[in-house]
Amino acid sequence: MCEIKVITGTSAAAEAAKLADVDVIAAYPITPQTTCVEKLAEFVSNGELDAEYIKVESEHSAMSACIGSSAAGARTFTATSSQGLALMHEVLFSAAGMRVPIVMMNANRALSSPINIWNDQQDSLAERDSGWIQIYAEDNQEVLDSVIQAFKIAENENVLLPVMVNLDGFILTHTVEPVTLPKQENVLEFIGTYEPKHAYLDPKKPITQGALGDPNYYMETKYAIEMAMKNAEKVIVDVHDEFKEKFKRGYGNGLIECYNLEKAETVIVAMGSICGTIKDVIDAKKKEGKEIGLLKIRCFRPLPIEMIKDALKNAKNIAVLDKSISLGMNKGIVYVDVVSSLKNKKTVNYIVGLGGRDITFEDILEIYTDVETSEDGKTIWLGLKE
Amino acid sequence: MAGMQFPRDELFAPGHRGCAGCGAAIVARLALKAAGKNTIAANATGCLEVMTTPYPETAWRVPWIHVGFENAAAVASGIEGAVAALKRKRQKYGSEKVNVIAFGGDGGTADIGFQALSGAMERGHDMVYIMYDNEAYMNTGAQRSGSTPFMASTTTSPAGSHIRGENRPKKDMPMIMAAHGIPYIATASISYPEDFMNKVKKACEIDGPAFIQIMQPCTTGWGYPAENTIEIGRLAVETGLWPLFEIENGEFKLNYRPLKRKSIDEYLKMQKRYRHLTPADISKIQEAIDLKCQEYGL
Ligand SMILES: Cc1ncc(C[n+]2csc(CCOP(=O)(O)OP(=O)(O)O)c2C)c(N)n1
Ligand code: SF4
Numbered sequence: 148m149c150e151i152k153v154i155t156g157t158s159a160a161a162e163a164a165k166l167a168d169v170d171v172i173a174a175y176p177i178t179p180q181t182t183c184v185e186k187l188a189e190f191v192s193n194g195e196l197d198a199e200y201i202k203v204e205s206e207h208s209a210m211s212a213c214i215g216s217s218a219a220g221a222r223t224f225t226a227t228s229s230q231g232l233a234l235m236h237e238v239l240f241s242a243a244g245m246r247v248p249i250v251m252m253n254a255n256r257a258l259s260s261p262i263n264i265w266n267d268q269q270d271s272l273a274e275r276d277s278g279w280i281q282i283y284a285e286d287n288q289e290v291l292d293s294v295i296q297a298f299k300i301a302e303n304e305n306v307l308l309p310v311m312v313n314l315d316g317f318i319l320t321h322t323v324e325p326v327t328l329p330k331q332e333n334v335l336e337f338i339g340t341y342e343p344k345h346a347y348l349d350p351k352k353p354i355t356q357g358a359l360g361d362p363n364y365y366m367e368t369k370y371a372i373e374m375a376m377k378n379a380e381k382v383i384v385d386v387h388d389e390f391k392e393k394f395k396r397g398y399g400n401g402l403i404e405c406y407n408l409e410k411a412e413t414v415i416v417a418m419g420s421i422c423g424t425i426k427d428v429i430d431a432k433k434k435e436g437k438e439i440g441l442l443k444i445r446c447f448r449p450l451p452i453e454m455i456k457d458a459l460k461n462a463k464n465i466a467v468l469d470k471s472i473s474l475g476m477n478k479g480i481v482y483v484d485v486v487s488s489l490k491n492k493k494t495v496n497y498i499v500g501l502g503g504r505d506i507t508f509e510d511i512l513e514i515y516t517d518v519e520t521s522e523d524g525k526t527i528w529l530g531l532k533e
Numbered sequence: 534m535a536g537m538q539f540p541r542d543e544l545f546a547p548g549h550r551g552c553a554g555c556g557a558a559i560v561a562r563l564a565l566k567a568a569g570k571n572t573i574a575a576n577a578t579g580c581l582e583v584m585t586t587p588y589p590e591t592a593w594r595v596p597w598i599h600v601g602f603e604n605a606a607a608v609a610s611g612i613e614g615a616v617a618a619l620k621r622k623r624q625k626y627g628s629e630k631v632n633v634i635a636f637g638g639d640g641g642t643a644d645i646g647f648q649a650l651s652g653a654m655e656r657g658h659d660m661v662y663i664m665y666d667n668e669a670y671m672n673t674g675a676q677r678s679g680s681t682p683f684m685a686s687t688t689t690s691p692a693g694s695h696i697r698g699e700n701r702p703k704k705d706m707p708m709i710m711a712a713h714g715i716p717y718i719a720t721a722s723i724s725y726p727e728d729f730m731n732k733v734k735k736a737c738e739i740d741g742p743a744f745i746q747i748m749q750p751c752t753t754g755w756g757y758p759a760e761n762t763i764e765i766g767r768l769a770v771e772t773g774l775w776p777l778f779e780i781e782n783g784e785f786k787l788n789y790r791p792l793k794r795k796s797i798d799e800y801l802k803m804q805k806r807y808r809h810l811t812p813a814d815i816s817k818i819q820e821a822i823d824l825k826c827q828e829y830g831l
Contacts, residue, residue: 170618173611197622199614204652208607211649214600215575215611220625221618223611241600340623348596348612350571350631355591357599364588 150328156319159287159326160226160252160312161186163294165196166334167250170221173201173212178264179316180228180254187224206231210238210249217247218356219348222298222341225249228316229256229270236274242309243278243372245357246345248301249309250294251279255419255470256316257502265503266316267470268419272447272480278372280310280379281448283418287324289398290314292390295329296401299338299386305378307345315420317503329394337393376449383446402451404443405458407433411440413515414459416485417468418444421499421506428511439515444481452488465494466518472498477526493523504530539730540566549592551584554759556749556766557638558592559723560665561585564634565595567733568661572632573616575609577641578602580672580751581665603645606653606662609635613658632737633660639680640670643704647679654713654742661736661743664706667751675754675806679704683821684814685806687754692809702821710744711780717743718780719788723750724766728777728788735779748775756805768800773826787829794831797822 154162161183164172172191174184190196199221203209209225217223227235232253242249253271257263271281280300284290290312297310314320348356360368380402387401398404404422407429408414415425422443432439442458444450459465467486469479476483482496495518500506510529521527544565551558557580565572574597576582582599585592600608613633619625635653637646642664650662669687670676677690682703686692690699710718717739721729729747736743750765752758757765769775772795777788797819801807810818 170622171611171614173614197618199618201610201614202656203607203610204648204655208604208610208649208652211600211604211607212611212614215598215608216615217611218598219573219612219615219619221615223615238601238604245600348573348598349626350573350596353594353596355586355593355597358586358588358591359583360588 149330151325152328153323153325154287155182155321155323156287156290156314157183157254158186159291160294160314161190162328163291164224165190166329166331167222167224167295167298167338168196168331168335169198169224171199171201171213171216171223172225173203173209173216173223174225175203175206175209175227175231177206177228177231179256179320180226180231180252182320183226183252206234207238210235210242213249214238214242214245214247217249218245220341220343223249224251226252226254228254229258232270232274233258239274239277239279241357244368246307247309248298248307248341250297250301251309251311252294253311253313254316254320255313263502264316266318267501267503268313269471269501271311271313272471275448275480278308279448280308280376280446281313282310282446283313283444284319285398285420285422285443287319287322287326288396290319291326291328292394292396292398295334295338296386296390300379300382302338302341303382306375306382308372308375308379313419318420333393337390380449380451398445399443400454402446403454403458404445406441406443407438408440408442408458408461410438412461412463413519414440414442414462414464415466415468415511415514416442416444416481418447418481419470421468424506424508425511428508428515432515447481450484455485456488459489459492463493464518465489465492466497466514467494468497468499468514470500472501495521495523496526498526498528540569542566542570544570544594546592546594549585550587551580552753552759554752554762555580555584556723556751556762557581557665557667558584560663560747560749561636563723563726563730564663564733567730568632568634568737570595571629572634573612574598575605575612575633575635577605577637577646578672579638579641580667581636581638583672602641604649605635605637605641605646607649609633609660609662610653610656610658613660635660635662637662637664638671639664639666639668640678643679643706651713654710654715654744657741659741661733661745663733664744664746665749666746667749667754668703669754671751671754680706684810684818686809687806697814698809706746707744707780715742715744716740716782719745720775720777721745721747722766722770722775722777723747724763724770725777725789732779754806757803761803765800765803768795771795772797772800773822773831774800776826776829776831778829787831790831794826
């Protein structure tokens with residue numbers, strides 16, 4: 148009932164959007180996302196996907212068009228990366244505030260300057276506070292599955308927030324892996340149809356969307372997003388459970404994934420494709436009789452902080468890997484967020500892989516050793532040249 | 534245009550928060566009357582948006598959306614795409630034509646929103662873009678825009694002892710739009726409501742993008758008593774400063790020819806933004822108008 152294709156991460160995202168039978172795509176190319184929007188253009192051009200493909204002149208317009216389209220009741224998809232995401236910055240907040248369930252694939256790539264097309268996670272993490280749900284995928288199968296799940300999460304009545312599915316540039320976007328593609332009828336049965344009640348621009352029932360919210364109303368709208376984020380935690384778990392039941396694949400509980408955490412005192416916290424390498428290191432060490440663990444954060448917004456605390460309760464040495472840096476604080480963004488809720492735990496922050504610098508098996512080994520002896524609260528830029 | 538029936542329905546409700554005598558409100562009211570109920574409006578940030586939708590109030594009786602200052606055309610592109618897809622795939626939005634109209638001020642259109650507008654026009658979306666032109670950024674307190682006329686004093690092109698107000702001529706939006714090869718372009722004035730409404734109707738009926746630039750006197754930014762809005766608008770046309778024309782499928786057509794063009798003096802003297810002008814300045818402006826009128830055959 149399924150088909151296995153050996154495809155890249157960008158193709159996996161495009162296939163997922165096609166399986167979800169999106170109505171409107173508005174997108175602009177940027178490396179390393181480009182092949183995703185090219186693939187979608189091909190689908191539309193060949194009549195494999197019945198959608199309006201709006202060939203916008205910029206990412207700002209891509210996101211603006213997506214907002215218009217989603218508000219008009221269409222299932223809407225876009226994809227971007229780095230500078231493109233940064234150009235969307237203004238309207239990302241609008242999308243969340245207007246509660247339009249757009250799904251976007253973001254190929255994680257470093258931000259200028261210097262110009263750099265390679266992977267780190269600074270781009271999406273810089274949009275942390277925009278009100279978008281953020282999911283980070285470890286491999287191409289997870290990209291496909293997460294995009295499918297994203298529609299169901301975004302369109303849930305208790306959520307109605309846009310979702311960004313992130314995949315590491317080149318590491319996933321350009322690497323081919325076998326990916327299992329479910330049948331479209333099963334996907335559509337799983338997602339259901341988008342029937343907007345809240346934000347539908349219908350001439351038969353006129354509403355005003357995006358009104359001016361003075362100090363009497365603004366705070367409540369932000370609070371409503373916060374509550375929707377809270378609801379999303381449960382919805383993400385439920386959607387993930389249902390997906391697992393139906394398609395026989397899963398990623399932890401949908402929010403986090405614990406790998407060998409039970410017995411491990413030394414644990415790495417990480418997001419995205421690097422989790423694959425970390426798992427390999429853990430398996431190798433297990434063979435030598437050493438128990439070390441991984442806490443993979445799949446969902447960074449909403450951040451399931453209680454679950455993270457619980458998962459780390461036995462950990463003594465916690466290394467947080469960051470492919471981002473909050474300049475002026477000398478800390479990675481994931482570290483700041485995770486550690487703000489951990490008490491009486493030793494945590495060390497490793498800034499790794501900025502601008503696509505390799506993170507090897509040996510680097511991970513080194514981190515596991517280093518964190519045991521490093522002092523609490525330290526920041527280490529791994530492999531920094533003199 | 535004689536004998537046109539003005540629809541009685543008010544799709545733009547009275548009771549908005551615009552200044553007394555605001556021309557922008559007239560633009561919206563007339564445009565919706567002409568377009569009718571089956572319309573979705575996208576509005577750029579600016580006076581029109583702010584004065585019509587302070588939550589929980591709204592002056593719009595058609596579905597309306599505002600996202601940002603620079604993206605009304607892009608938002609409208611998305612709406613148009615969605616309506617097309619949903620009509621085709623899920624029989625939504627009925628069989629009647631849905632008019633997608635974007636409203637933008639001169640700033641939201643000729644300056645910051647120019648790229649999005651150019652993109653939307655070039656892509657051929659079936660939409661009507663209405664640029665309501667009050668010749669400055671009024672919502673933020675009358676700063677100059679690319680559409681501010683030569684020698685007008687604004688807060689960022691103030692007339693001082695060294696500089697005589699705005700030092701550049703008004704950006705020629707209709708001709709820039711014409712270069713996009715879109716099927717319909719028109720200029721209009723709130724003082725000629727039948728002409729404007731006919732143009733909106735035509736723009737809605739035409740397949741593909743249409744662009745209408747309507748001059749809209751602004752009591753506050755231009756500095757004149759509220760009751761003069763219509764008269765000032767009319768003088769702009771009667772002097773040849775703001776000719777009314779259409780470009781339909783590349784064909785230029787003048788819609789109104791004043792019996793005798795008035796001199797620009799009175800128009801300028803009625804407004805505070807021009808009060809610094811000397812007779813020599815006024816002659817300069819008159820010369821520029823005469824030259825342009827020659828081009829237009831006025
Ligand atoms: C990106 C961005 N820059 C600046 C502003 C501030 N701003 C809001 S409205 C406006 C001027 C609007 O002028 P115009 O488009 O001419 O419309 P009007 O107010 O005259 O109706 C400006 C500068 C903004 N909202 N967004
Ligand atoms: S400032 Fe001008 S355009 Fe704005 S509401 Fe007042 S009169 Fe209308």
